[in-house]
Amino acid sequence: MSKGSFRQQMLQVREDAIVASVNRLLAEKGFDMMTVDEVAADVGIAKASLYKHFASKEALAAAAMVRVLQRTQEVVRLQSQRAGASAADRLREVARWALQELLAGEMPTLPAQNSTLRAELMADKDYLELLMQVSEQLGEWIVQAQADGQIDRALPPELVLYTLYARACDPVPAVLKAGGQYGDAQIVDWVLATCFDGLAGRRA
Amino acid sequence: MSKGSFRQQMLQVREDAIVASVNRLLAEKGFDMMTVDEVAADVGIAKASLYKHFASKEALAAAAMVRVLQRTQEVVRLQSQRAGASAADRLREVARWALQELLAGEMPTLPAQNSTLRAELMADKDYLELLMQVSEQLGEWIVQAQADGQIDRALPPELVLYTLYARACDPVPAVLKAGGQYGDAQIVDWVLATCFDGLAGRRA
DNA sequence: GTCTATAGCCAGATAGAC
DNA sequence: GTCTATCTGGCTATAGAC
Numbered sequence: 001m002s003k004g005s006f007r008q009q010m011l012q013v014r015e016d017a018i019v020a021s022v023n024r025l026l027a028e029k030g031f032d033m034m035t036v037d038e039v040a041a042d043v044g045i046a047k048a049s050l051y052k053h054f055a056s057k058e059a060l061a062a063a064a065m066v067r068v069l070q071r072t073q074e075v076v077r078l079q080s081q082r083a084g085a086s087a088a089d090r091l092r093e094v095a096r097w098a099l100q101e102l103l104a105g106e107m108p109t110l111p112a113q114n115s116t117l118r119a120e121l122m123a124d125k126d127y128l129e130l131l132m133q134v135s136e137q138l139g140e141w142i143v144q145a146q147a148d149g150q151i152d153r154a155l156p157p158e159l160v161l162y163t164l165y166a167r168a169c170d171p172v173p174a175v176l177k178a179g180g181q182y183g184d185a186q187i188v189d190w191v192l193a194t195c196f197d198g199l200a201g202r203r204a
Numbered sequence: 205m206s207k208g209s210f211r212q213q214m215l216q217v218r219e220d221a222i223v224a225s226v227n228r229l230l231a232e233k234g235f236d237m238m239t240v241d242e243v244a245a246d247v248g249i250a251k252a253s254l255y256k257h258f259a260s261k262e263a264l265a266a267a268a269m270v271r272v273l274q275r276t277q278e279v280v281r282l283q284s285q286r287a288g289a290s291a292a293d294r295l296r297e298v299a300r301w302a303l304q305e306l307l308a309g310e311m312p313t314l315p316a317q318n319s320t321l322r323a324e325l326m327a328d329k330d331y332l333e334l335l336m337q338v339s340e341q342l343g344e345w346i347v348q349a350q351a352d353g354q355i356d357r358a359l360p361p362e363l364v365l366y367t368l369y370a371r372a373c374d375p376v377p378a379v380l381k382a383g384g385q386y387g388d389a390q391i392v393d394w395v396l397a398t399c400f401d402g403l404a405g406r407r408a
Numbered sequence: 409g410t411c412t413a414t415a416g417c418c419a420g421a422t423a424g425a426c
Numbered sequence: 427g428t429c430t431a432t433c434t435g436g437c438t439a440t441a442g443a444c
Binding site (some may be wrong): 028029030032033088111112113114150151152153154155156158159160162163164166170171172174175176179182190191193194195196197198199200201202203 | 232233234236237292315316317318354355356357358359360362363364366367368370374375376378379380383386394395397398399400401402403404405406407
């Protein structure tokens, strides 16, 4: 649990830089189109050196996914400490953060279908542990929000959870941003509205 | 405009079979993971023969996209002829059809980011023409539904349009189906509800 | 651990006989 | 037009010197 020697700290800093690059490239191009050469060039080291830190391209992506889950967990923790917020409020703020990350090009998007990558992620204990913790907290809020009448009681909580995860990788915000007509904050507000209130909008 | 000779009809039939295979493989694996060898094996011809019909892998995918737009246009045409349906009703039924295709594994999913593929699609006059026609009809319905108060007037029509297109490629239905707990019809109803009425549900 | 150089592989595309 | 066999390029991963 200690930070180890100065030498180990240097290594840690370099690995953080690698993961940050992978995170951005993954958000920009996706797993398949991202090449290890690009990552090495972006970090500024030789490709062979990358493989001293991470065993494979899949391991690189997995590290980036662990990192984004860690940041998600931190956002979730902050929301859980907010006083006077309903469960639905907390869910919406977590979703807002995810959309902001997405628009900033910081949300890695994985292909749902790449088998080698899925296998690596399903074998990664850190990833699974984090995913479970985040999902459990979100699940509690979903059930509570349904009890409060702020999330549709007819929907299975797992559908709500999957939908929130899916909106964090949605192509719509990027397409709208590419149009160039609207600012990030406006886009986030609109997409949040379509997510929680639907295309039909609030009719209360 | 004629169907041409018997020989040409045979060619047409074969090309239809190729495009049908590409459509399914594209839906199943996506553009990057789909290989031309798989397509050839699925159709039952040699890879070199494929290249006599289509100049590249991108051209194969483009043909499949034209085909799905043609089917979409037909669904849109049928909805436009429905008597006593509101614009919102028509939009919802088109979305329902798209979700059914998606769950049936017949909705090709393209990576939003592959540049060679985007270039090929943007250069395909058939594709662009169809996309424009479909988008114009849907756009009219969106504006009408906003006037009727059935689609949120605060949302730009283009956001509504992009959102509908995005939901036709959404990963949520497949994930829910993979869970095995729910039938296709139930999944379609729920996802349609989250799309139009939001996670919060109707509150009128 | 970092580098240069290269091995090994796979997939898109083509040559050339029939 | 269809086939078998092959070329070509790019990408992951590794060898081996320093």
